[in-house]
Amino acid sequence: MNNLVVKKLNARFGESKIESSEFRGELTLIVPKESIVEVCRFLKEEDELKFDLLADLCGIDMYTPVKRFGVIYNLYSLKNKHRIRLKTFVEEEEPKLPTVTSVWGTADWHERETFDMFGILFEGHPDLRRVYMPEEFEYHPLRKDFPLMGVPGSIPLPKK
Amino acid sequence: MGLEHALGESILTTKLDAAINWCRKNSLWPMPMGISCCAIEMMAFAGPRFDVSRFGSEVFRFSPRQSDVMIVAGTTTYKMAKVVRKIYDQMPDPKWVIAMGVCTSSGGMYRTYSVVQGIDQFLPVDLYVSGCPPRPDNLINALMKLQEMVQKGESKGGSPNYAGGAKPDKRQPLPVVAG
């Protein structure tokens, strides 16, 4: 099934655009960020692939000078009972990515969580605001340079 | 409130104080601030096996205006702290607070950016119950210790003139209940 996915993607988008690798039987595809929406739509609507459930969307902070933040899409096909993974990378100075809420409605809250935790902006998102931290919070907690204990005084506490 | 103001201190008011405190301690209506896992043990504490209504806490009124003691059960985050404080302010005097579980006592196993390390940073706490989560028997023990405190007329929060005689002593070490 993994080979079928890679073959169809190469046929549609060209040989060199998407890198693929396998680990413990799972396929990971690295997609450039401009074509992420088209790849997702193709994977969802193509007859033999039909990846109609977006199981998970998360961010990752690689802490490298180039391509610091990554966004990972875990897809699942109800018909074929198969999982694959897509990855895109964005730079630290311009963490912007097009949204996939037009492909899967469930990406809405997942992208809000990724914005809250990492600061990655999704263009075209209907309602991009924080989901876990209070609205006035200024930092993005899951970045590697944010300490575990937090910044003292960043969220006010009521008086005793 | 404040029988001493109306009648002055005498043997009559002392006996009346004791009688009123006896009534209070046997009908403590809890306000369950059930936030996370400790709330499940609090529900078990109200359930059929560890029945709390035999101690007088028959109804768990979820309205702060109708309750005496607030049992804060669960991890309090900074976002939730404002809400807990608001509910505490709405409770009428005399009122007591039980900090249930290690998350409310000291932050518990979560030493992170979003968890308040102990609710005594913004609430006056009368009793700490340790355990993660504390067994319902432990919570019943805490309730019984609280009843002793009510009989003597002590309270960390609330107005200083409440009928009970003993002035609230803010320097008193708080009883820590071993889990």
Next chain:
Amino acid sequence: METHTEEVSRKSKILQALEDQNTNVTFDDPLENDMVLNMGPQHPATHGVLRLLIRLDGETVIGCVPEVGYLHRGYEKLAENCTYHEFIPHTDRLDYLSPMNNNTAYVMAVEKLLGIEAPPRAQYVRVLISELARISSHLMFLGSLAMDVGALTVWMWSFREREKEYDIFENIAGARFTTSYTRIGGLAQDVTPETLAMVKKFIDEFPAKLEECEKLLNKNRIFVGRTDGIGVISRERAIDLGLTGPGLRACGVKHDLRRANPYLVYSDLDFDIPVYEGGDALARYYVRMDEMKESAKIVHQVMEKMPVGDVHAFKPKKVLPRKERVYTKMEELIHDFMLVNLGVEPPVGEIYSAVEAPKGELGFYIYSNGEGYPWRLKIRSPSFVNLQSLPTMMMGGMVSDVVAIIGSLDPVMGEADK
């Protein structure tokens, strides 16, 4: 329904009056404005700290915005600072109604990353405790839904059954819930024959107790009236929104990870997947009741088929060795020291592993860079994704149905907020 320009002009009338501090402003129809109701984080019926902002036109819901995050404890950042073993007690507190299931899910994810497998007896015991945890979680659902709708007796009865399960868990792992029972490569300790006798006694009496509760609810006019046709969601919308678990199976989609991608020993066991059409609250109730009966069947089969053997895998550099060998032999002492201090060191790579938790698909995505601490651990919690479908279910219903809908969706905020 007013047009956009009328709504804009009405709103600006209010805003203008606020700015001018004009208390004499009048509307043509005093009932034409709608109300925003705040069903706050502290509420008896919201199953934890969930805040709902509901826009009402009279009693009809025309819009809803759920707000979560009141229990955000920073699990994912904690995971980057703990070794793989140290994170096991944290997984208990995710879906705190079925902690054994979360333990199993996490440990299976780490074992997939390491490329090891637990021995057969450990796998059978893991299936046993997962199914008991599923029964415990669904009993809580039954009690809360019935209590929210008004039937308090059923809550007392379901808690009585849960107390018996707590006795079993205490016998197995030492704690009532928050057990932290599984370990990487097996289990903490083996189950004793006394425990298995307790399980058998519980599971033999269980279907009769469940029938007592069903007699009170299934044909009850009030219960059926409050849940039939309430909170309807269509099949396509459910898949689009990522709804999984009993919510999806109540829409007619026959999807269960125990059958679709079998893990542990589920492929050797015989059980059905209950599926109902309708997509409303009553269908979700029926799905969960049938799932409890199927779980009882699975527990019977597991107890008959359980093999004899060890519950720890023998992989010296990856699995914590037994304590008696640590105290007497040299290599085990060194391995214990290295594994506890530096952590299990998996190869560089990433995996995603999911199980069928009682609430839906519980997945762990782990990215490892070769150290004993995960570089990134993402928890795909079913309740967070299920809560996204709440506005769709509530649209057009009444305010009093909101409570029944939340009860039938059964979110747990500990896992939704991580």
